[in-house]
Amino acid sequence: MGLLLITRFTLLEAIRRRLFLAVTILSILILAAFAILLSIVIDVSQARNVNGNDTQLYILGGGVVITVLAIWMVYLLSSTLTIVFTANMISGEVDAGTFAVIVPKPLTRVEIVLGKWLGYALVVCTYTALMFVMFLAVIRWQTGYWPTNAPYALGMIELGILALLGITTLGSSLVPTIVNGAIALMLFVGAPTASIVQFIVKLLNPTSQQTVQNITTVINLVIPTDALWHAASFYLLPPAADFVTLGISSQTFDTPFTSGQAIAPALLVWVVLYCIALPALAVLRFQHRDL
Amino acid sequence: MPNTNEVPAIEVEGLRKVYRSLVAVDDVSFVMYRGEAFGFLGPNGAGKSTVVKILTGLVAPTKGTVRVLGQPVSNLEMRRHIGYLPELPTFHRWLRAREFLVFHGRLYGMRGIELEKRCSEVLELVGLSGRDNQKLGTFSKGMMQRIGLAQAILNRPDLVLLDELVSGLDPVGQRDMRELLRQLKSEGMSIFLNSHQLADVEALCDRVAIINEGRILKVGAPQALFDEAPVFEVRVNPVNKELLHRLGSIALAVQQDADDSCLLYIEVQKEEQAADIAEVIHACGSRLYELAPHHRSLEQLFLRTIDTSRRRAPIESTQP
Numbered sequence: 334m335g336l337l338l339i340t341r342f343t344l345l346e347a348i349r350r351r352l353f354l355a356v357t358i359l360s361i362l363i364l365a366a367f368a369i370l371l372s373i374v375i376d377v378s379q380a381r382n383v384n385g386n387d388t389q390l391y392i393l394g395g396g397v398v399i400t401v402l403a404i405w406m407v408y409l410l411s412s413t414l415t416i417v418f419t420a421n422m423i424s425g426e427v428d429a430g431t432f433a434v435i436v437p438k439p440l441t442r443v444e445i446v447l448g449k450w451l452g453y454a455l456v457v458c459t460y461t462a463l464m465f466v467m468f469l470a471v472i473r474w475q476t477g478y479w480p481t482n483a484p485y486a487l488g489m490i491e492l493g494i495l496a497l498l499g500i501t502t503l504g505s506s507l508v509p510t511i512v513n514g515a516i517a518l519m520l521f522v523g524a525p526t527a528s529i530v531q532f533i534v535k536l537l538n539p540t541s542q543q544t545v546q547n548i549t550t551v552i553n554l555v556i557p558t559d560a561l562w563h564a565a566s567f568y569l570l571p572p573a574a575d576f577v578t579l580g581i582s583s584q585t586f587d588t589p590f591t592s593g594q595a596i597a598p599a600l601l602v603w604v605v606l607y608c609i610a611l612p613a614l615a616v617l618r619f620q621h622r623d624l
Numbered sequence: 625m626p627n628t629n630e631v632p633a634i635e636v637e638g639l640r641k642v643y644r645s646l647v648a649v650d651d652v653s654f655v656m657y658r659g660e661a662f663g664f665l666g667p668n669g670a671g672k673s674t675v676v677k678i679l680t681g682l683v684a685p686t687k688g689t690v691r692v693l694g695q696p697v698s699n700l701e702m703r704r705h706i707g708y709l710p711e712l713p714t715f716h717r718w719l720r721a722r723e724f725l726v727f728h729g730r731l732y733g734m735r736g737i738e739l740e741k742r743c744s745e746v747l748e749l750v751g752l753s754g755r756d757n758q759k760l761g762t763f764s765k766g767m768m769q770r771i772g773l774a775q776a777i778l779n780r781p782d783l784v785l786l787d788e789l790v791s792g793l794d795p796v797g798q799r800d801m802r803e804l805l806r807q808l809k810s811e812g813m814s815i816f817l818n819s820h821q822l823a824d825v826e827a828l829c830d831r832v833a834i835i836n837e838g839r840i841l842k843v844g845a846p847q848a849l850f851d852e853a854p855v856f857e858v859r860v861n862p863v864n865k866e867l868l869h870r871l872g873s874i875a876l877a878v879q880q881d882a883d884d885s886c887l888l889y890i891e892v893q894k895e896e897q898a899a900d901i902a903e904v905i906h907a908c909g910s911r912l913y914e915l916a917p918h919h920r921s922l923e924q925l926f927l928r929t930i931d932t933s934r935r936r937a938p939i940e941s942t943q944p
Contacts, residue, residue, distance in 0.1 A: 334733075335731065338727075338730055338731060342727060346716065346718065349718045350718070429714050430710065430712075430713070430714040431714055431715060431716055432682075433682060433710040433713070433714070434708065434709075434710060434713065434715065434728070434772070434775060434776075435731070436680075436681060436682055437680035437681055437682065437703060437706070437708045438703060438728070438731040438732065439700040439701065439703040439704045439731065439732065439733065440700070440731060441700070621684065623643075623677075623682070623683040623684060624677070624682040624683065
């Protein structure tokens with residue numbers, strides 16, 4: 334019961350914060366701007382090329398590219414929101430002293446941490462899902478493209494958000510808010526570095542690929558957000574079979590930004606465990622922390 | 625003085641808390657009984673708040689045992705029956721007063737109409753009725769103390785732990801809180817009071833523990849703590865060397881007031897020596913204007929005890 338009370342309280346707190354209002358308004362504005370700009374781009378494309386079916390195919394193809402870019406932006410927005418919103422999840426309350434009247438109440442410290450985690454998870458995952466669907470809806474409306482595997486793509490992105498939430502939850506139980514936020518941001522921003530390096534090495538010196546691959550694997554285990562984005566991008570693209578019939582190899586899409594393969598099952602299992610283990614470690618730490 | 629057969633509200637045995645190399649609490653032991661008001665006195669940094677935090681589960685002890693209402697501190701059912709107000713409380717500023725109380729009431733397991741009714745009652749008790757919809761962020765320091773006390777007594781606890789209750793309150797507020805505590809005590813609530821306000825502790829508490837540098841120095845009823853020799857205030861004129869010398873020969877100590885040279889404080893072995901003091905004064909040819917027992921305040925005892933402990937660290941108990 335205590336867990337649900339804390340979750341409800343966390344939801345209420347999140348909604349009441351001015352940050353939430355600012356994010357909501359700005360998100361609507363971004364979506365509106367995106368819709369308007371996309372509409373202009375489509376109109377211009379159609380005006381330049383009046384060649385019937387080719388135009389539609391061209392626009393559909395453009396829809397694929399725009400989908401990947403737009404959902405990447407959603408991922409970036411959601412991740413930033415997660416870090417900003419949750420960096421002070423525990424440390425902020427400890428520093429402010431607001432835990433001093435909550436912890437002595439008849440509820441366990443486990444309920445407090447997990448209740449806050451659940452509340453924030455609901456907020457950030459709901460935001461992510463809404464933005465994901467709305468951007469795809471706009472793209473579908475303008476270009477006719479809707480990823481066949483959209484739910485899987487959303488699933489990968491939500492896992493990425495939960496992985497980040499796990500990092501900030503654990504960090505908040507260990508270090509001050511600003512340190513936690515800095516660590517989470519640097520991990521999130523630094524994670525794609527491995528993909529970029531791997532791509533360059535593949536082009537310049539394929540024999541060194543294995544070493545880079547190993548390093549990338551380690552980085553993905555430490556901070557799986559980039560791997561999850563690549564997985565999401567795979568599901569945002571049309572099915573591989575469609576490309577094969579066009580004579581395009583799936584490896585064409587193995588770029589720093591996209592992936593031509595689904596996520597490895599072992600990595601997926603790791604990510605799920607990661608999303609469970611980090612909050613669990615936060616609980617363990619908080620259990621023994623003097624307030 | 626509470627009956628020792630009464631049920632303990634708090635039992636602390638051999639309590640020790642060490643932060644890295646700092647010993648915050650050093651072998652503290654005491655018992656507080658149900659229905660009594662127990663005061664915890666000490667200078668800043670004495671370890672008072674650390675003891676309270678251990679009692680409420682905010683801090684884990686390094687060593688020792690603690691039982692509250694007969695249960696370990698981790699017992700959730702026990703926590704339904706205690707209330708706690710920390711020193712300089714901070715609450716979520718975005719909450720409105722009633723929302724805040726409803727949230728804490730729900731944490732206690734209260735629900736529905738009972739909770740709503742009780743919220744109204746405590747708001748009135750602490751002098752905040754009519755402020756239900758006011759955000760805590762707009763509250764003054766004194767109002768924060770009041771709403772803090774409100775959440776501490778919301779569940780009608782058997783035991784309430786108060787850390788510097790009147791901090792931030794004006795004299796009227798302090799008086800109101802004192803009256804409220806008396807009322808709660810008369811209703812059977814046990815009160816554990818950490819305070820610098822010696823007058824409050826003296827007026828309200830059945831027993832007092834004086835703590836310094838993490839160790840309890842004295843425990844007992846305020847009056848029972850005065851185990852020093854009786855002191856008389858004597859107003860006499862003139863005061864000369866012969867008089868002081870002769871008084872010094874029959875008394876343990878003679879001290880002249882710094883601001884009033886005709887006022888003497890004479891410490892004797894027993895109260896019956898008052899007559900001897902009067903006789904010496906008359907024999908020396910001085911006029912005796914006043915001879916009365918010197919009222920010793922808890923403040924003086926407290927300061928004297930702390931000063932003594934800084935020279936040595938005795939642990940005295942006047943508990944049976």
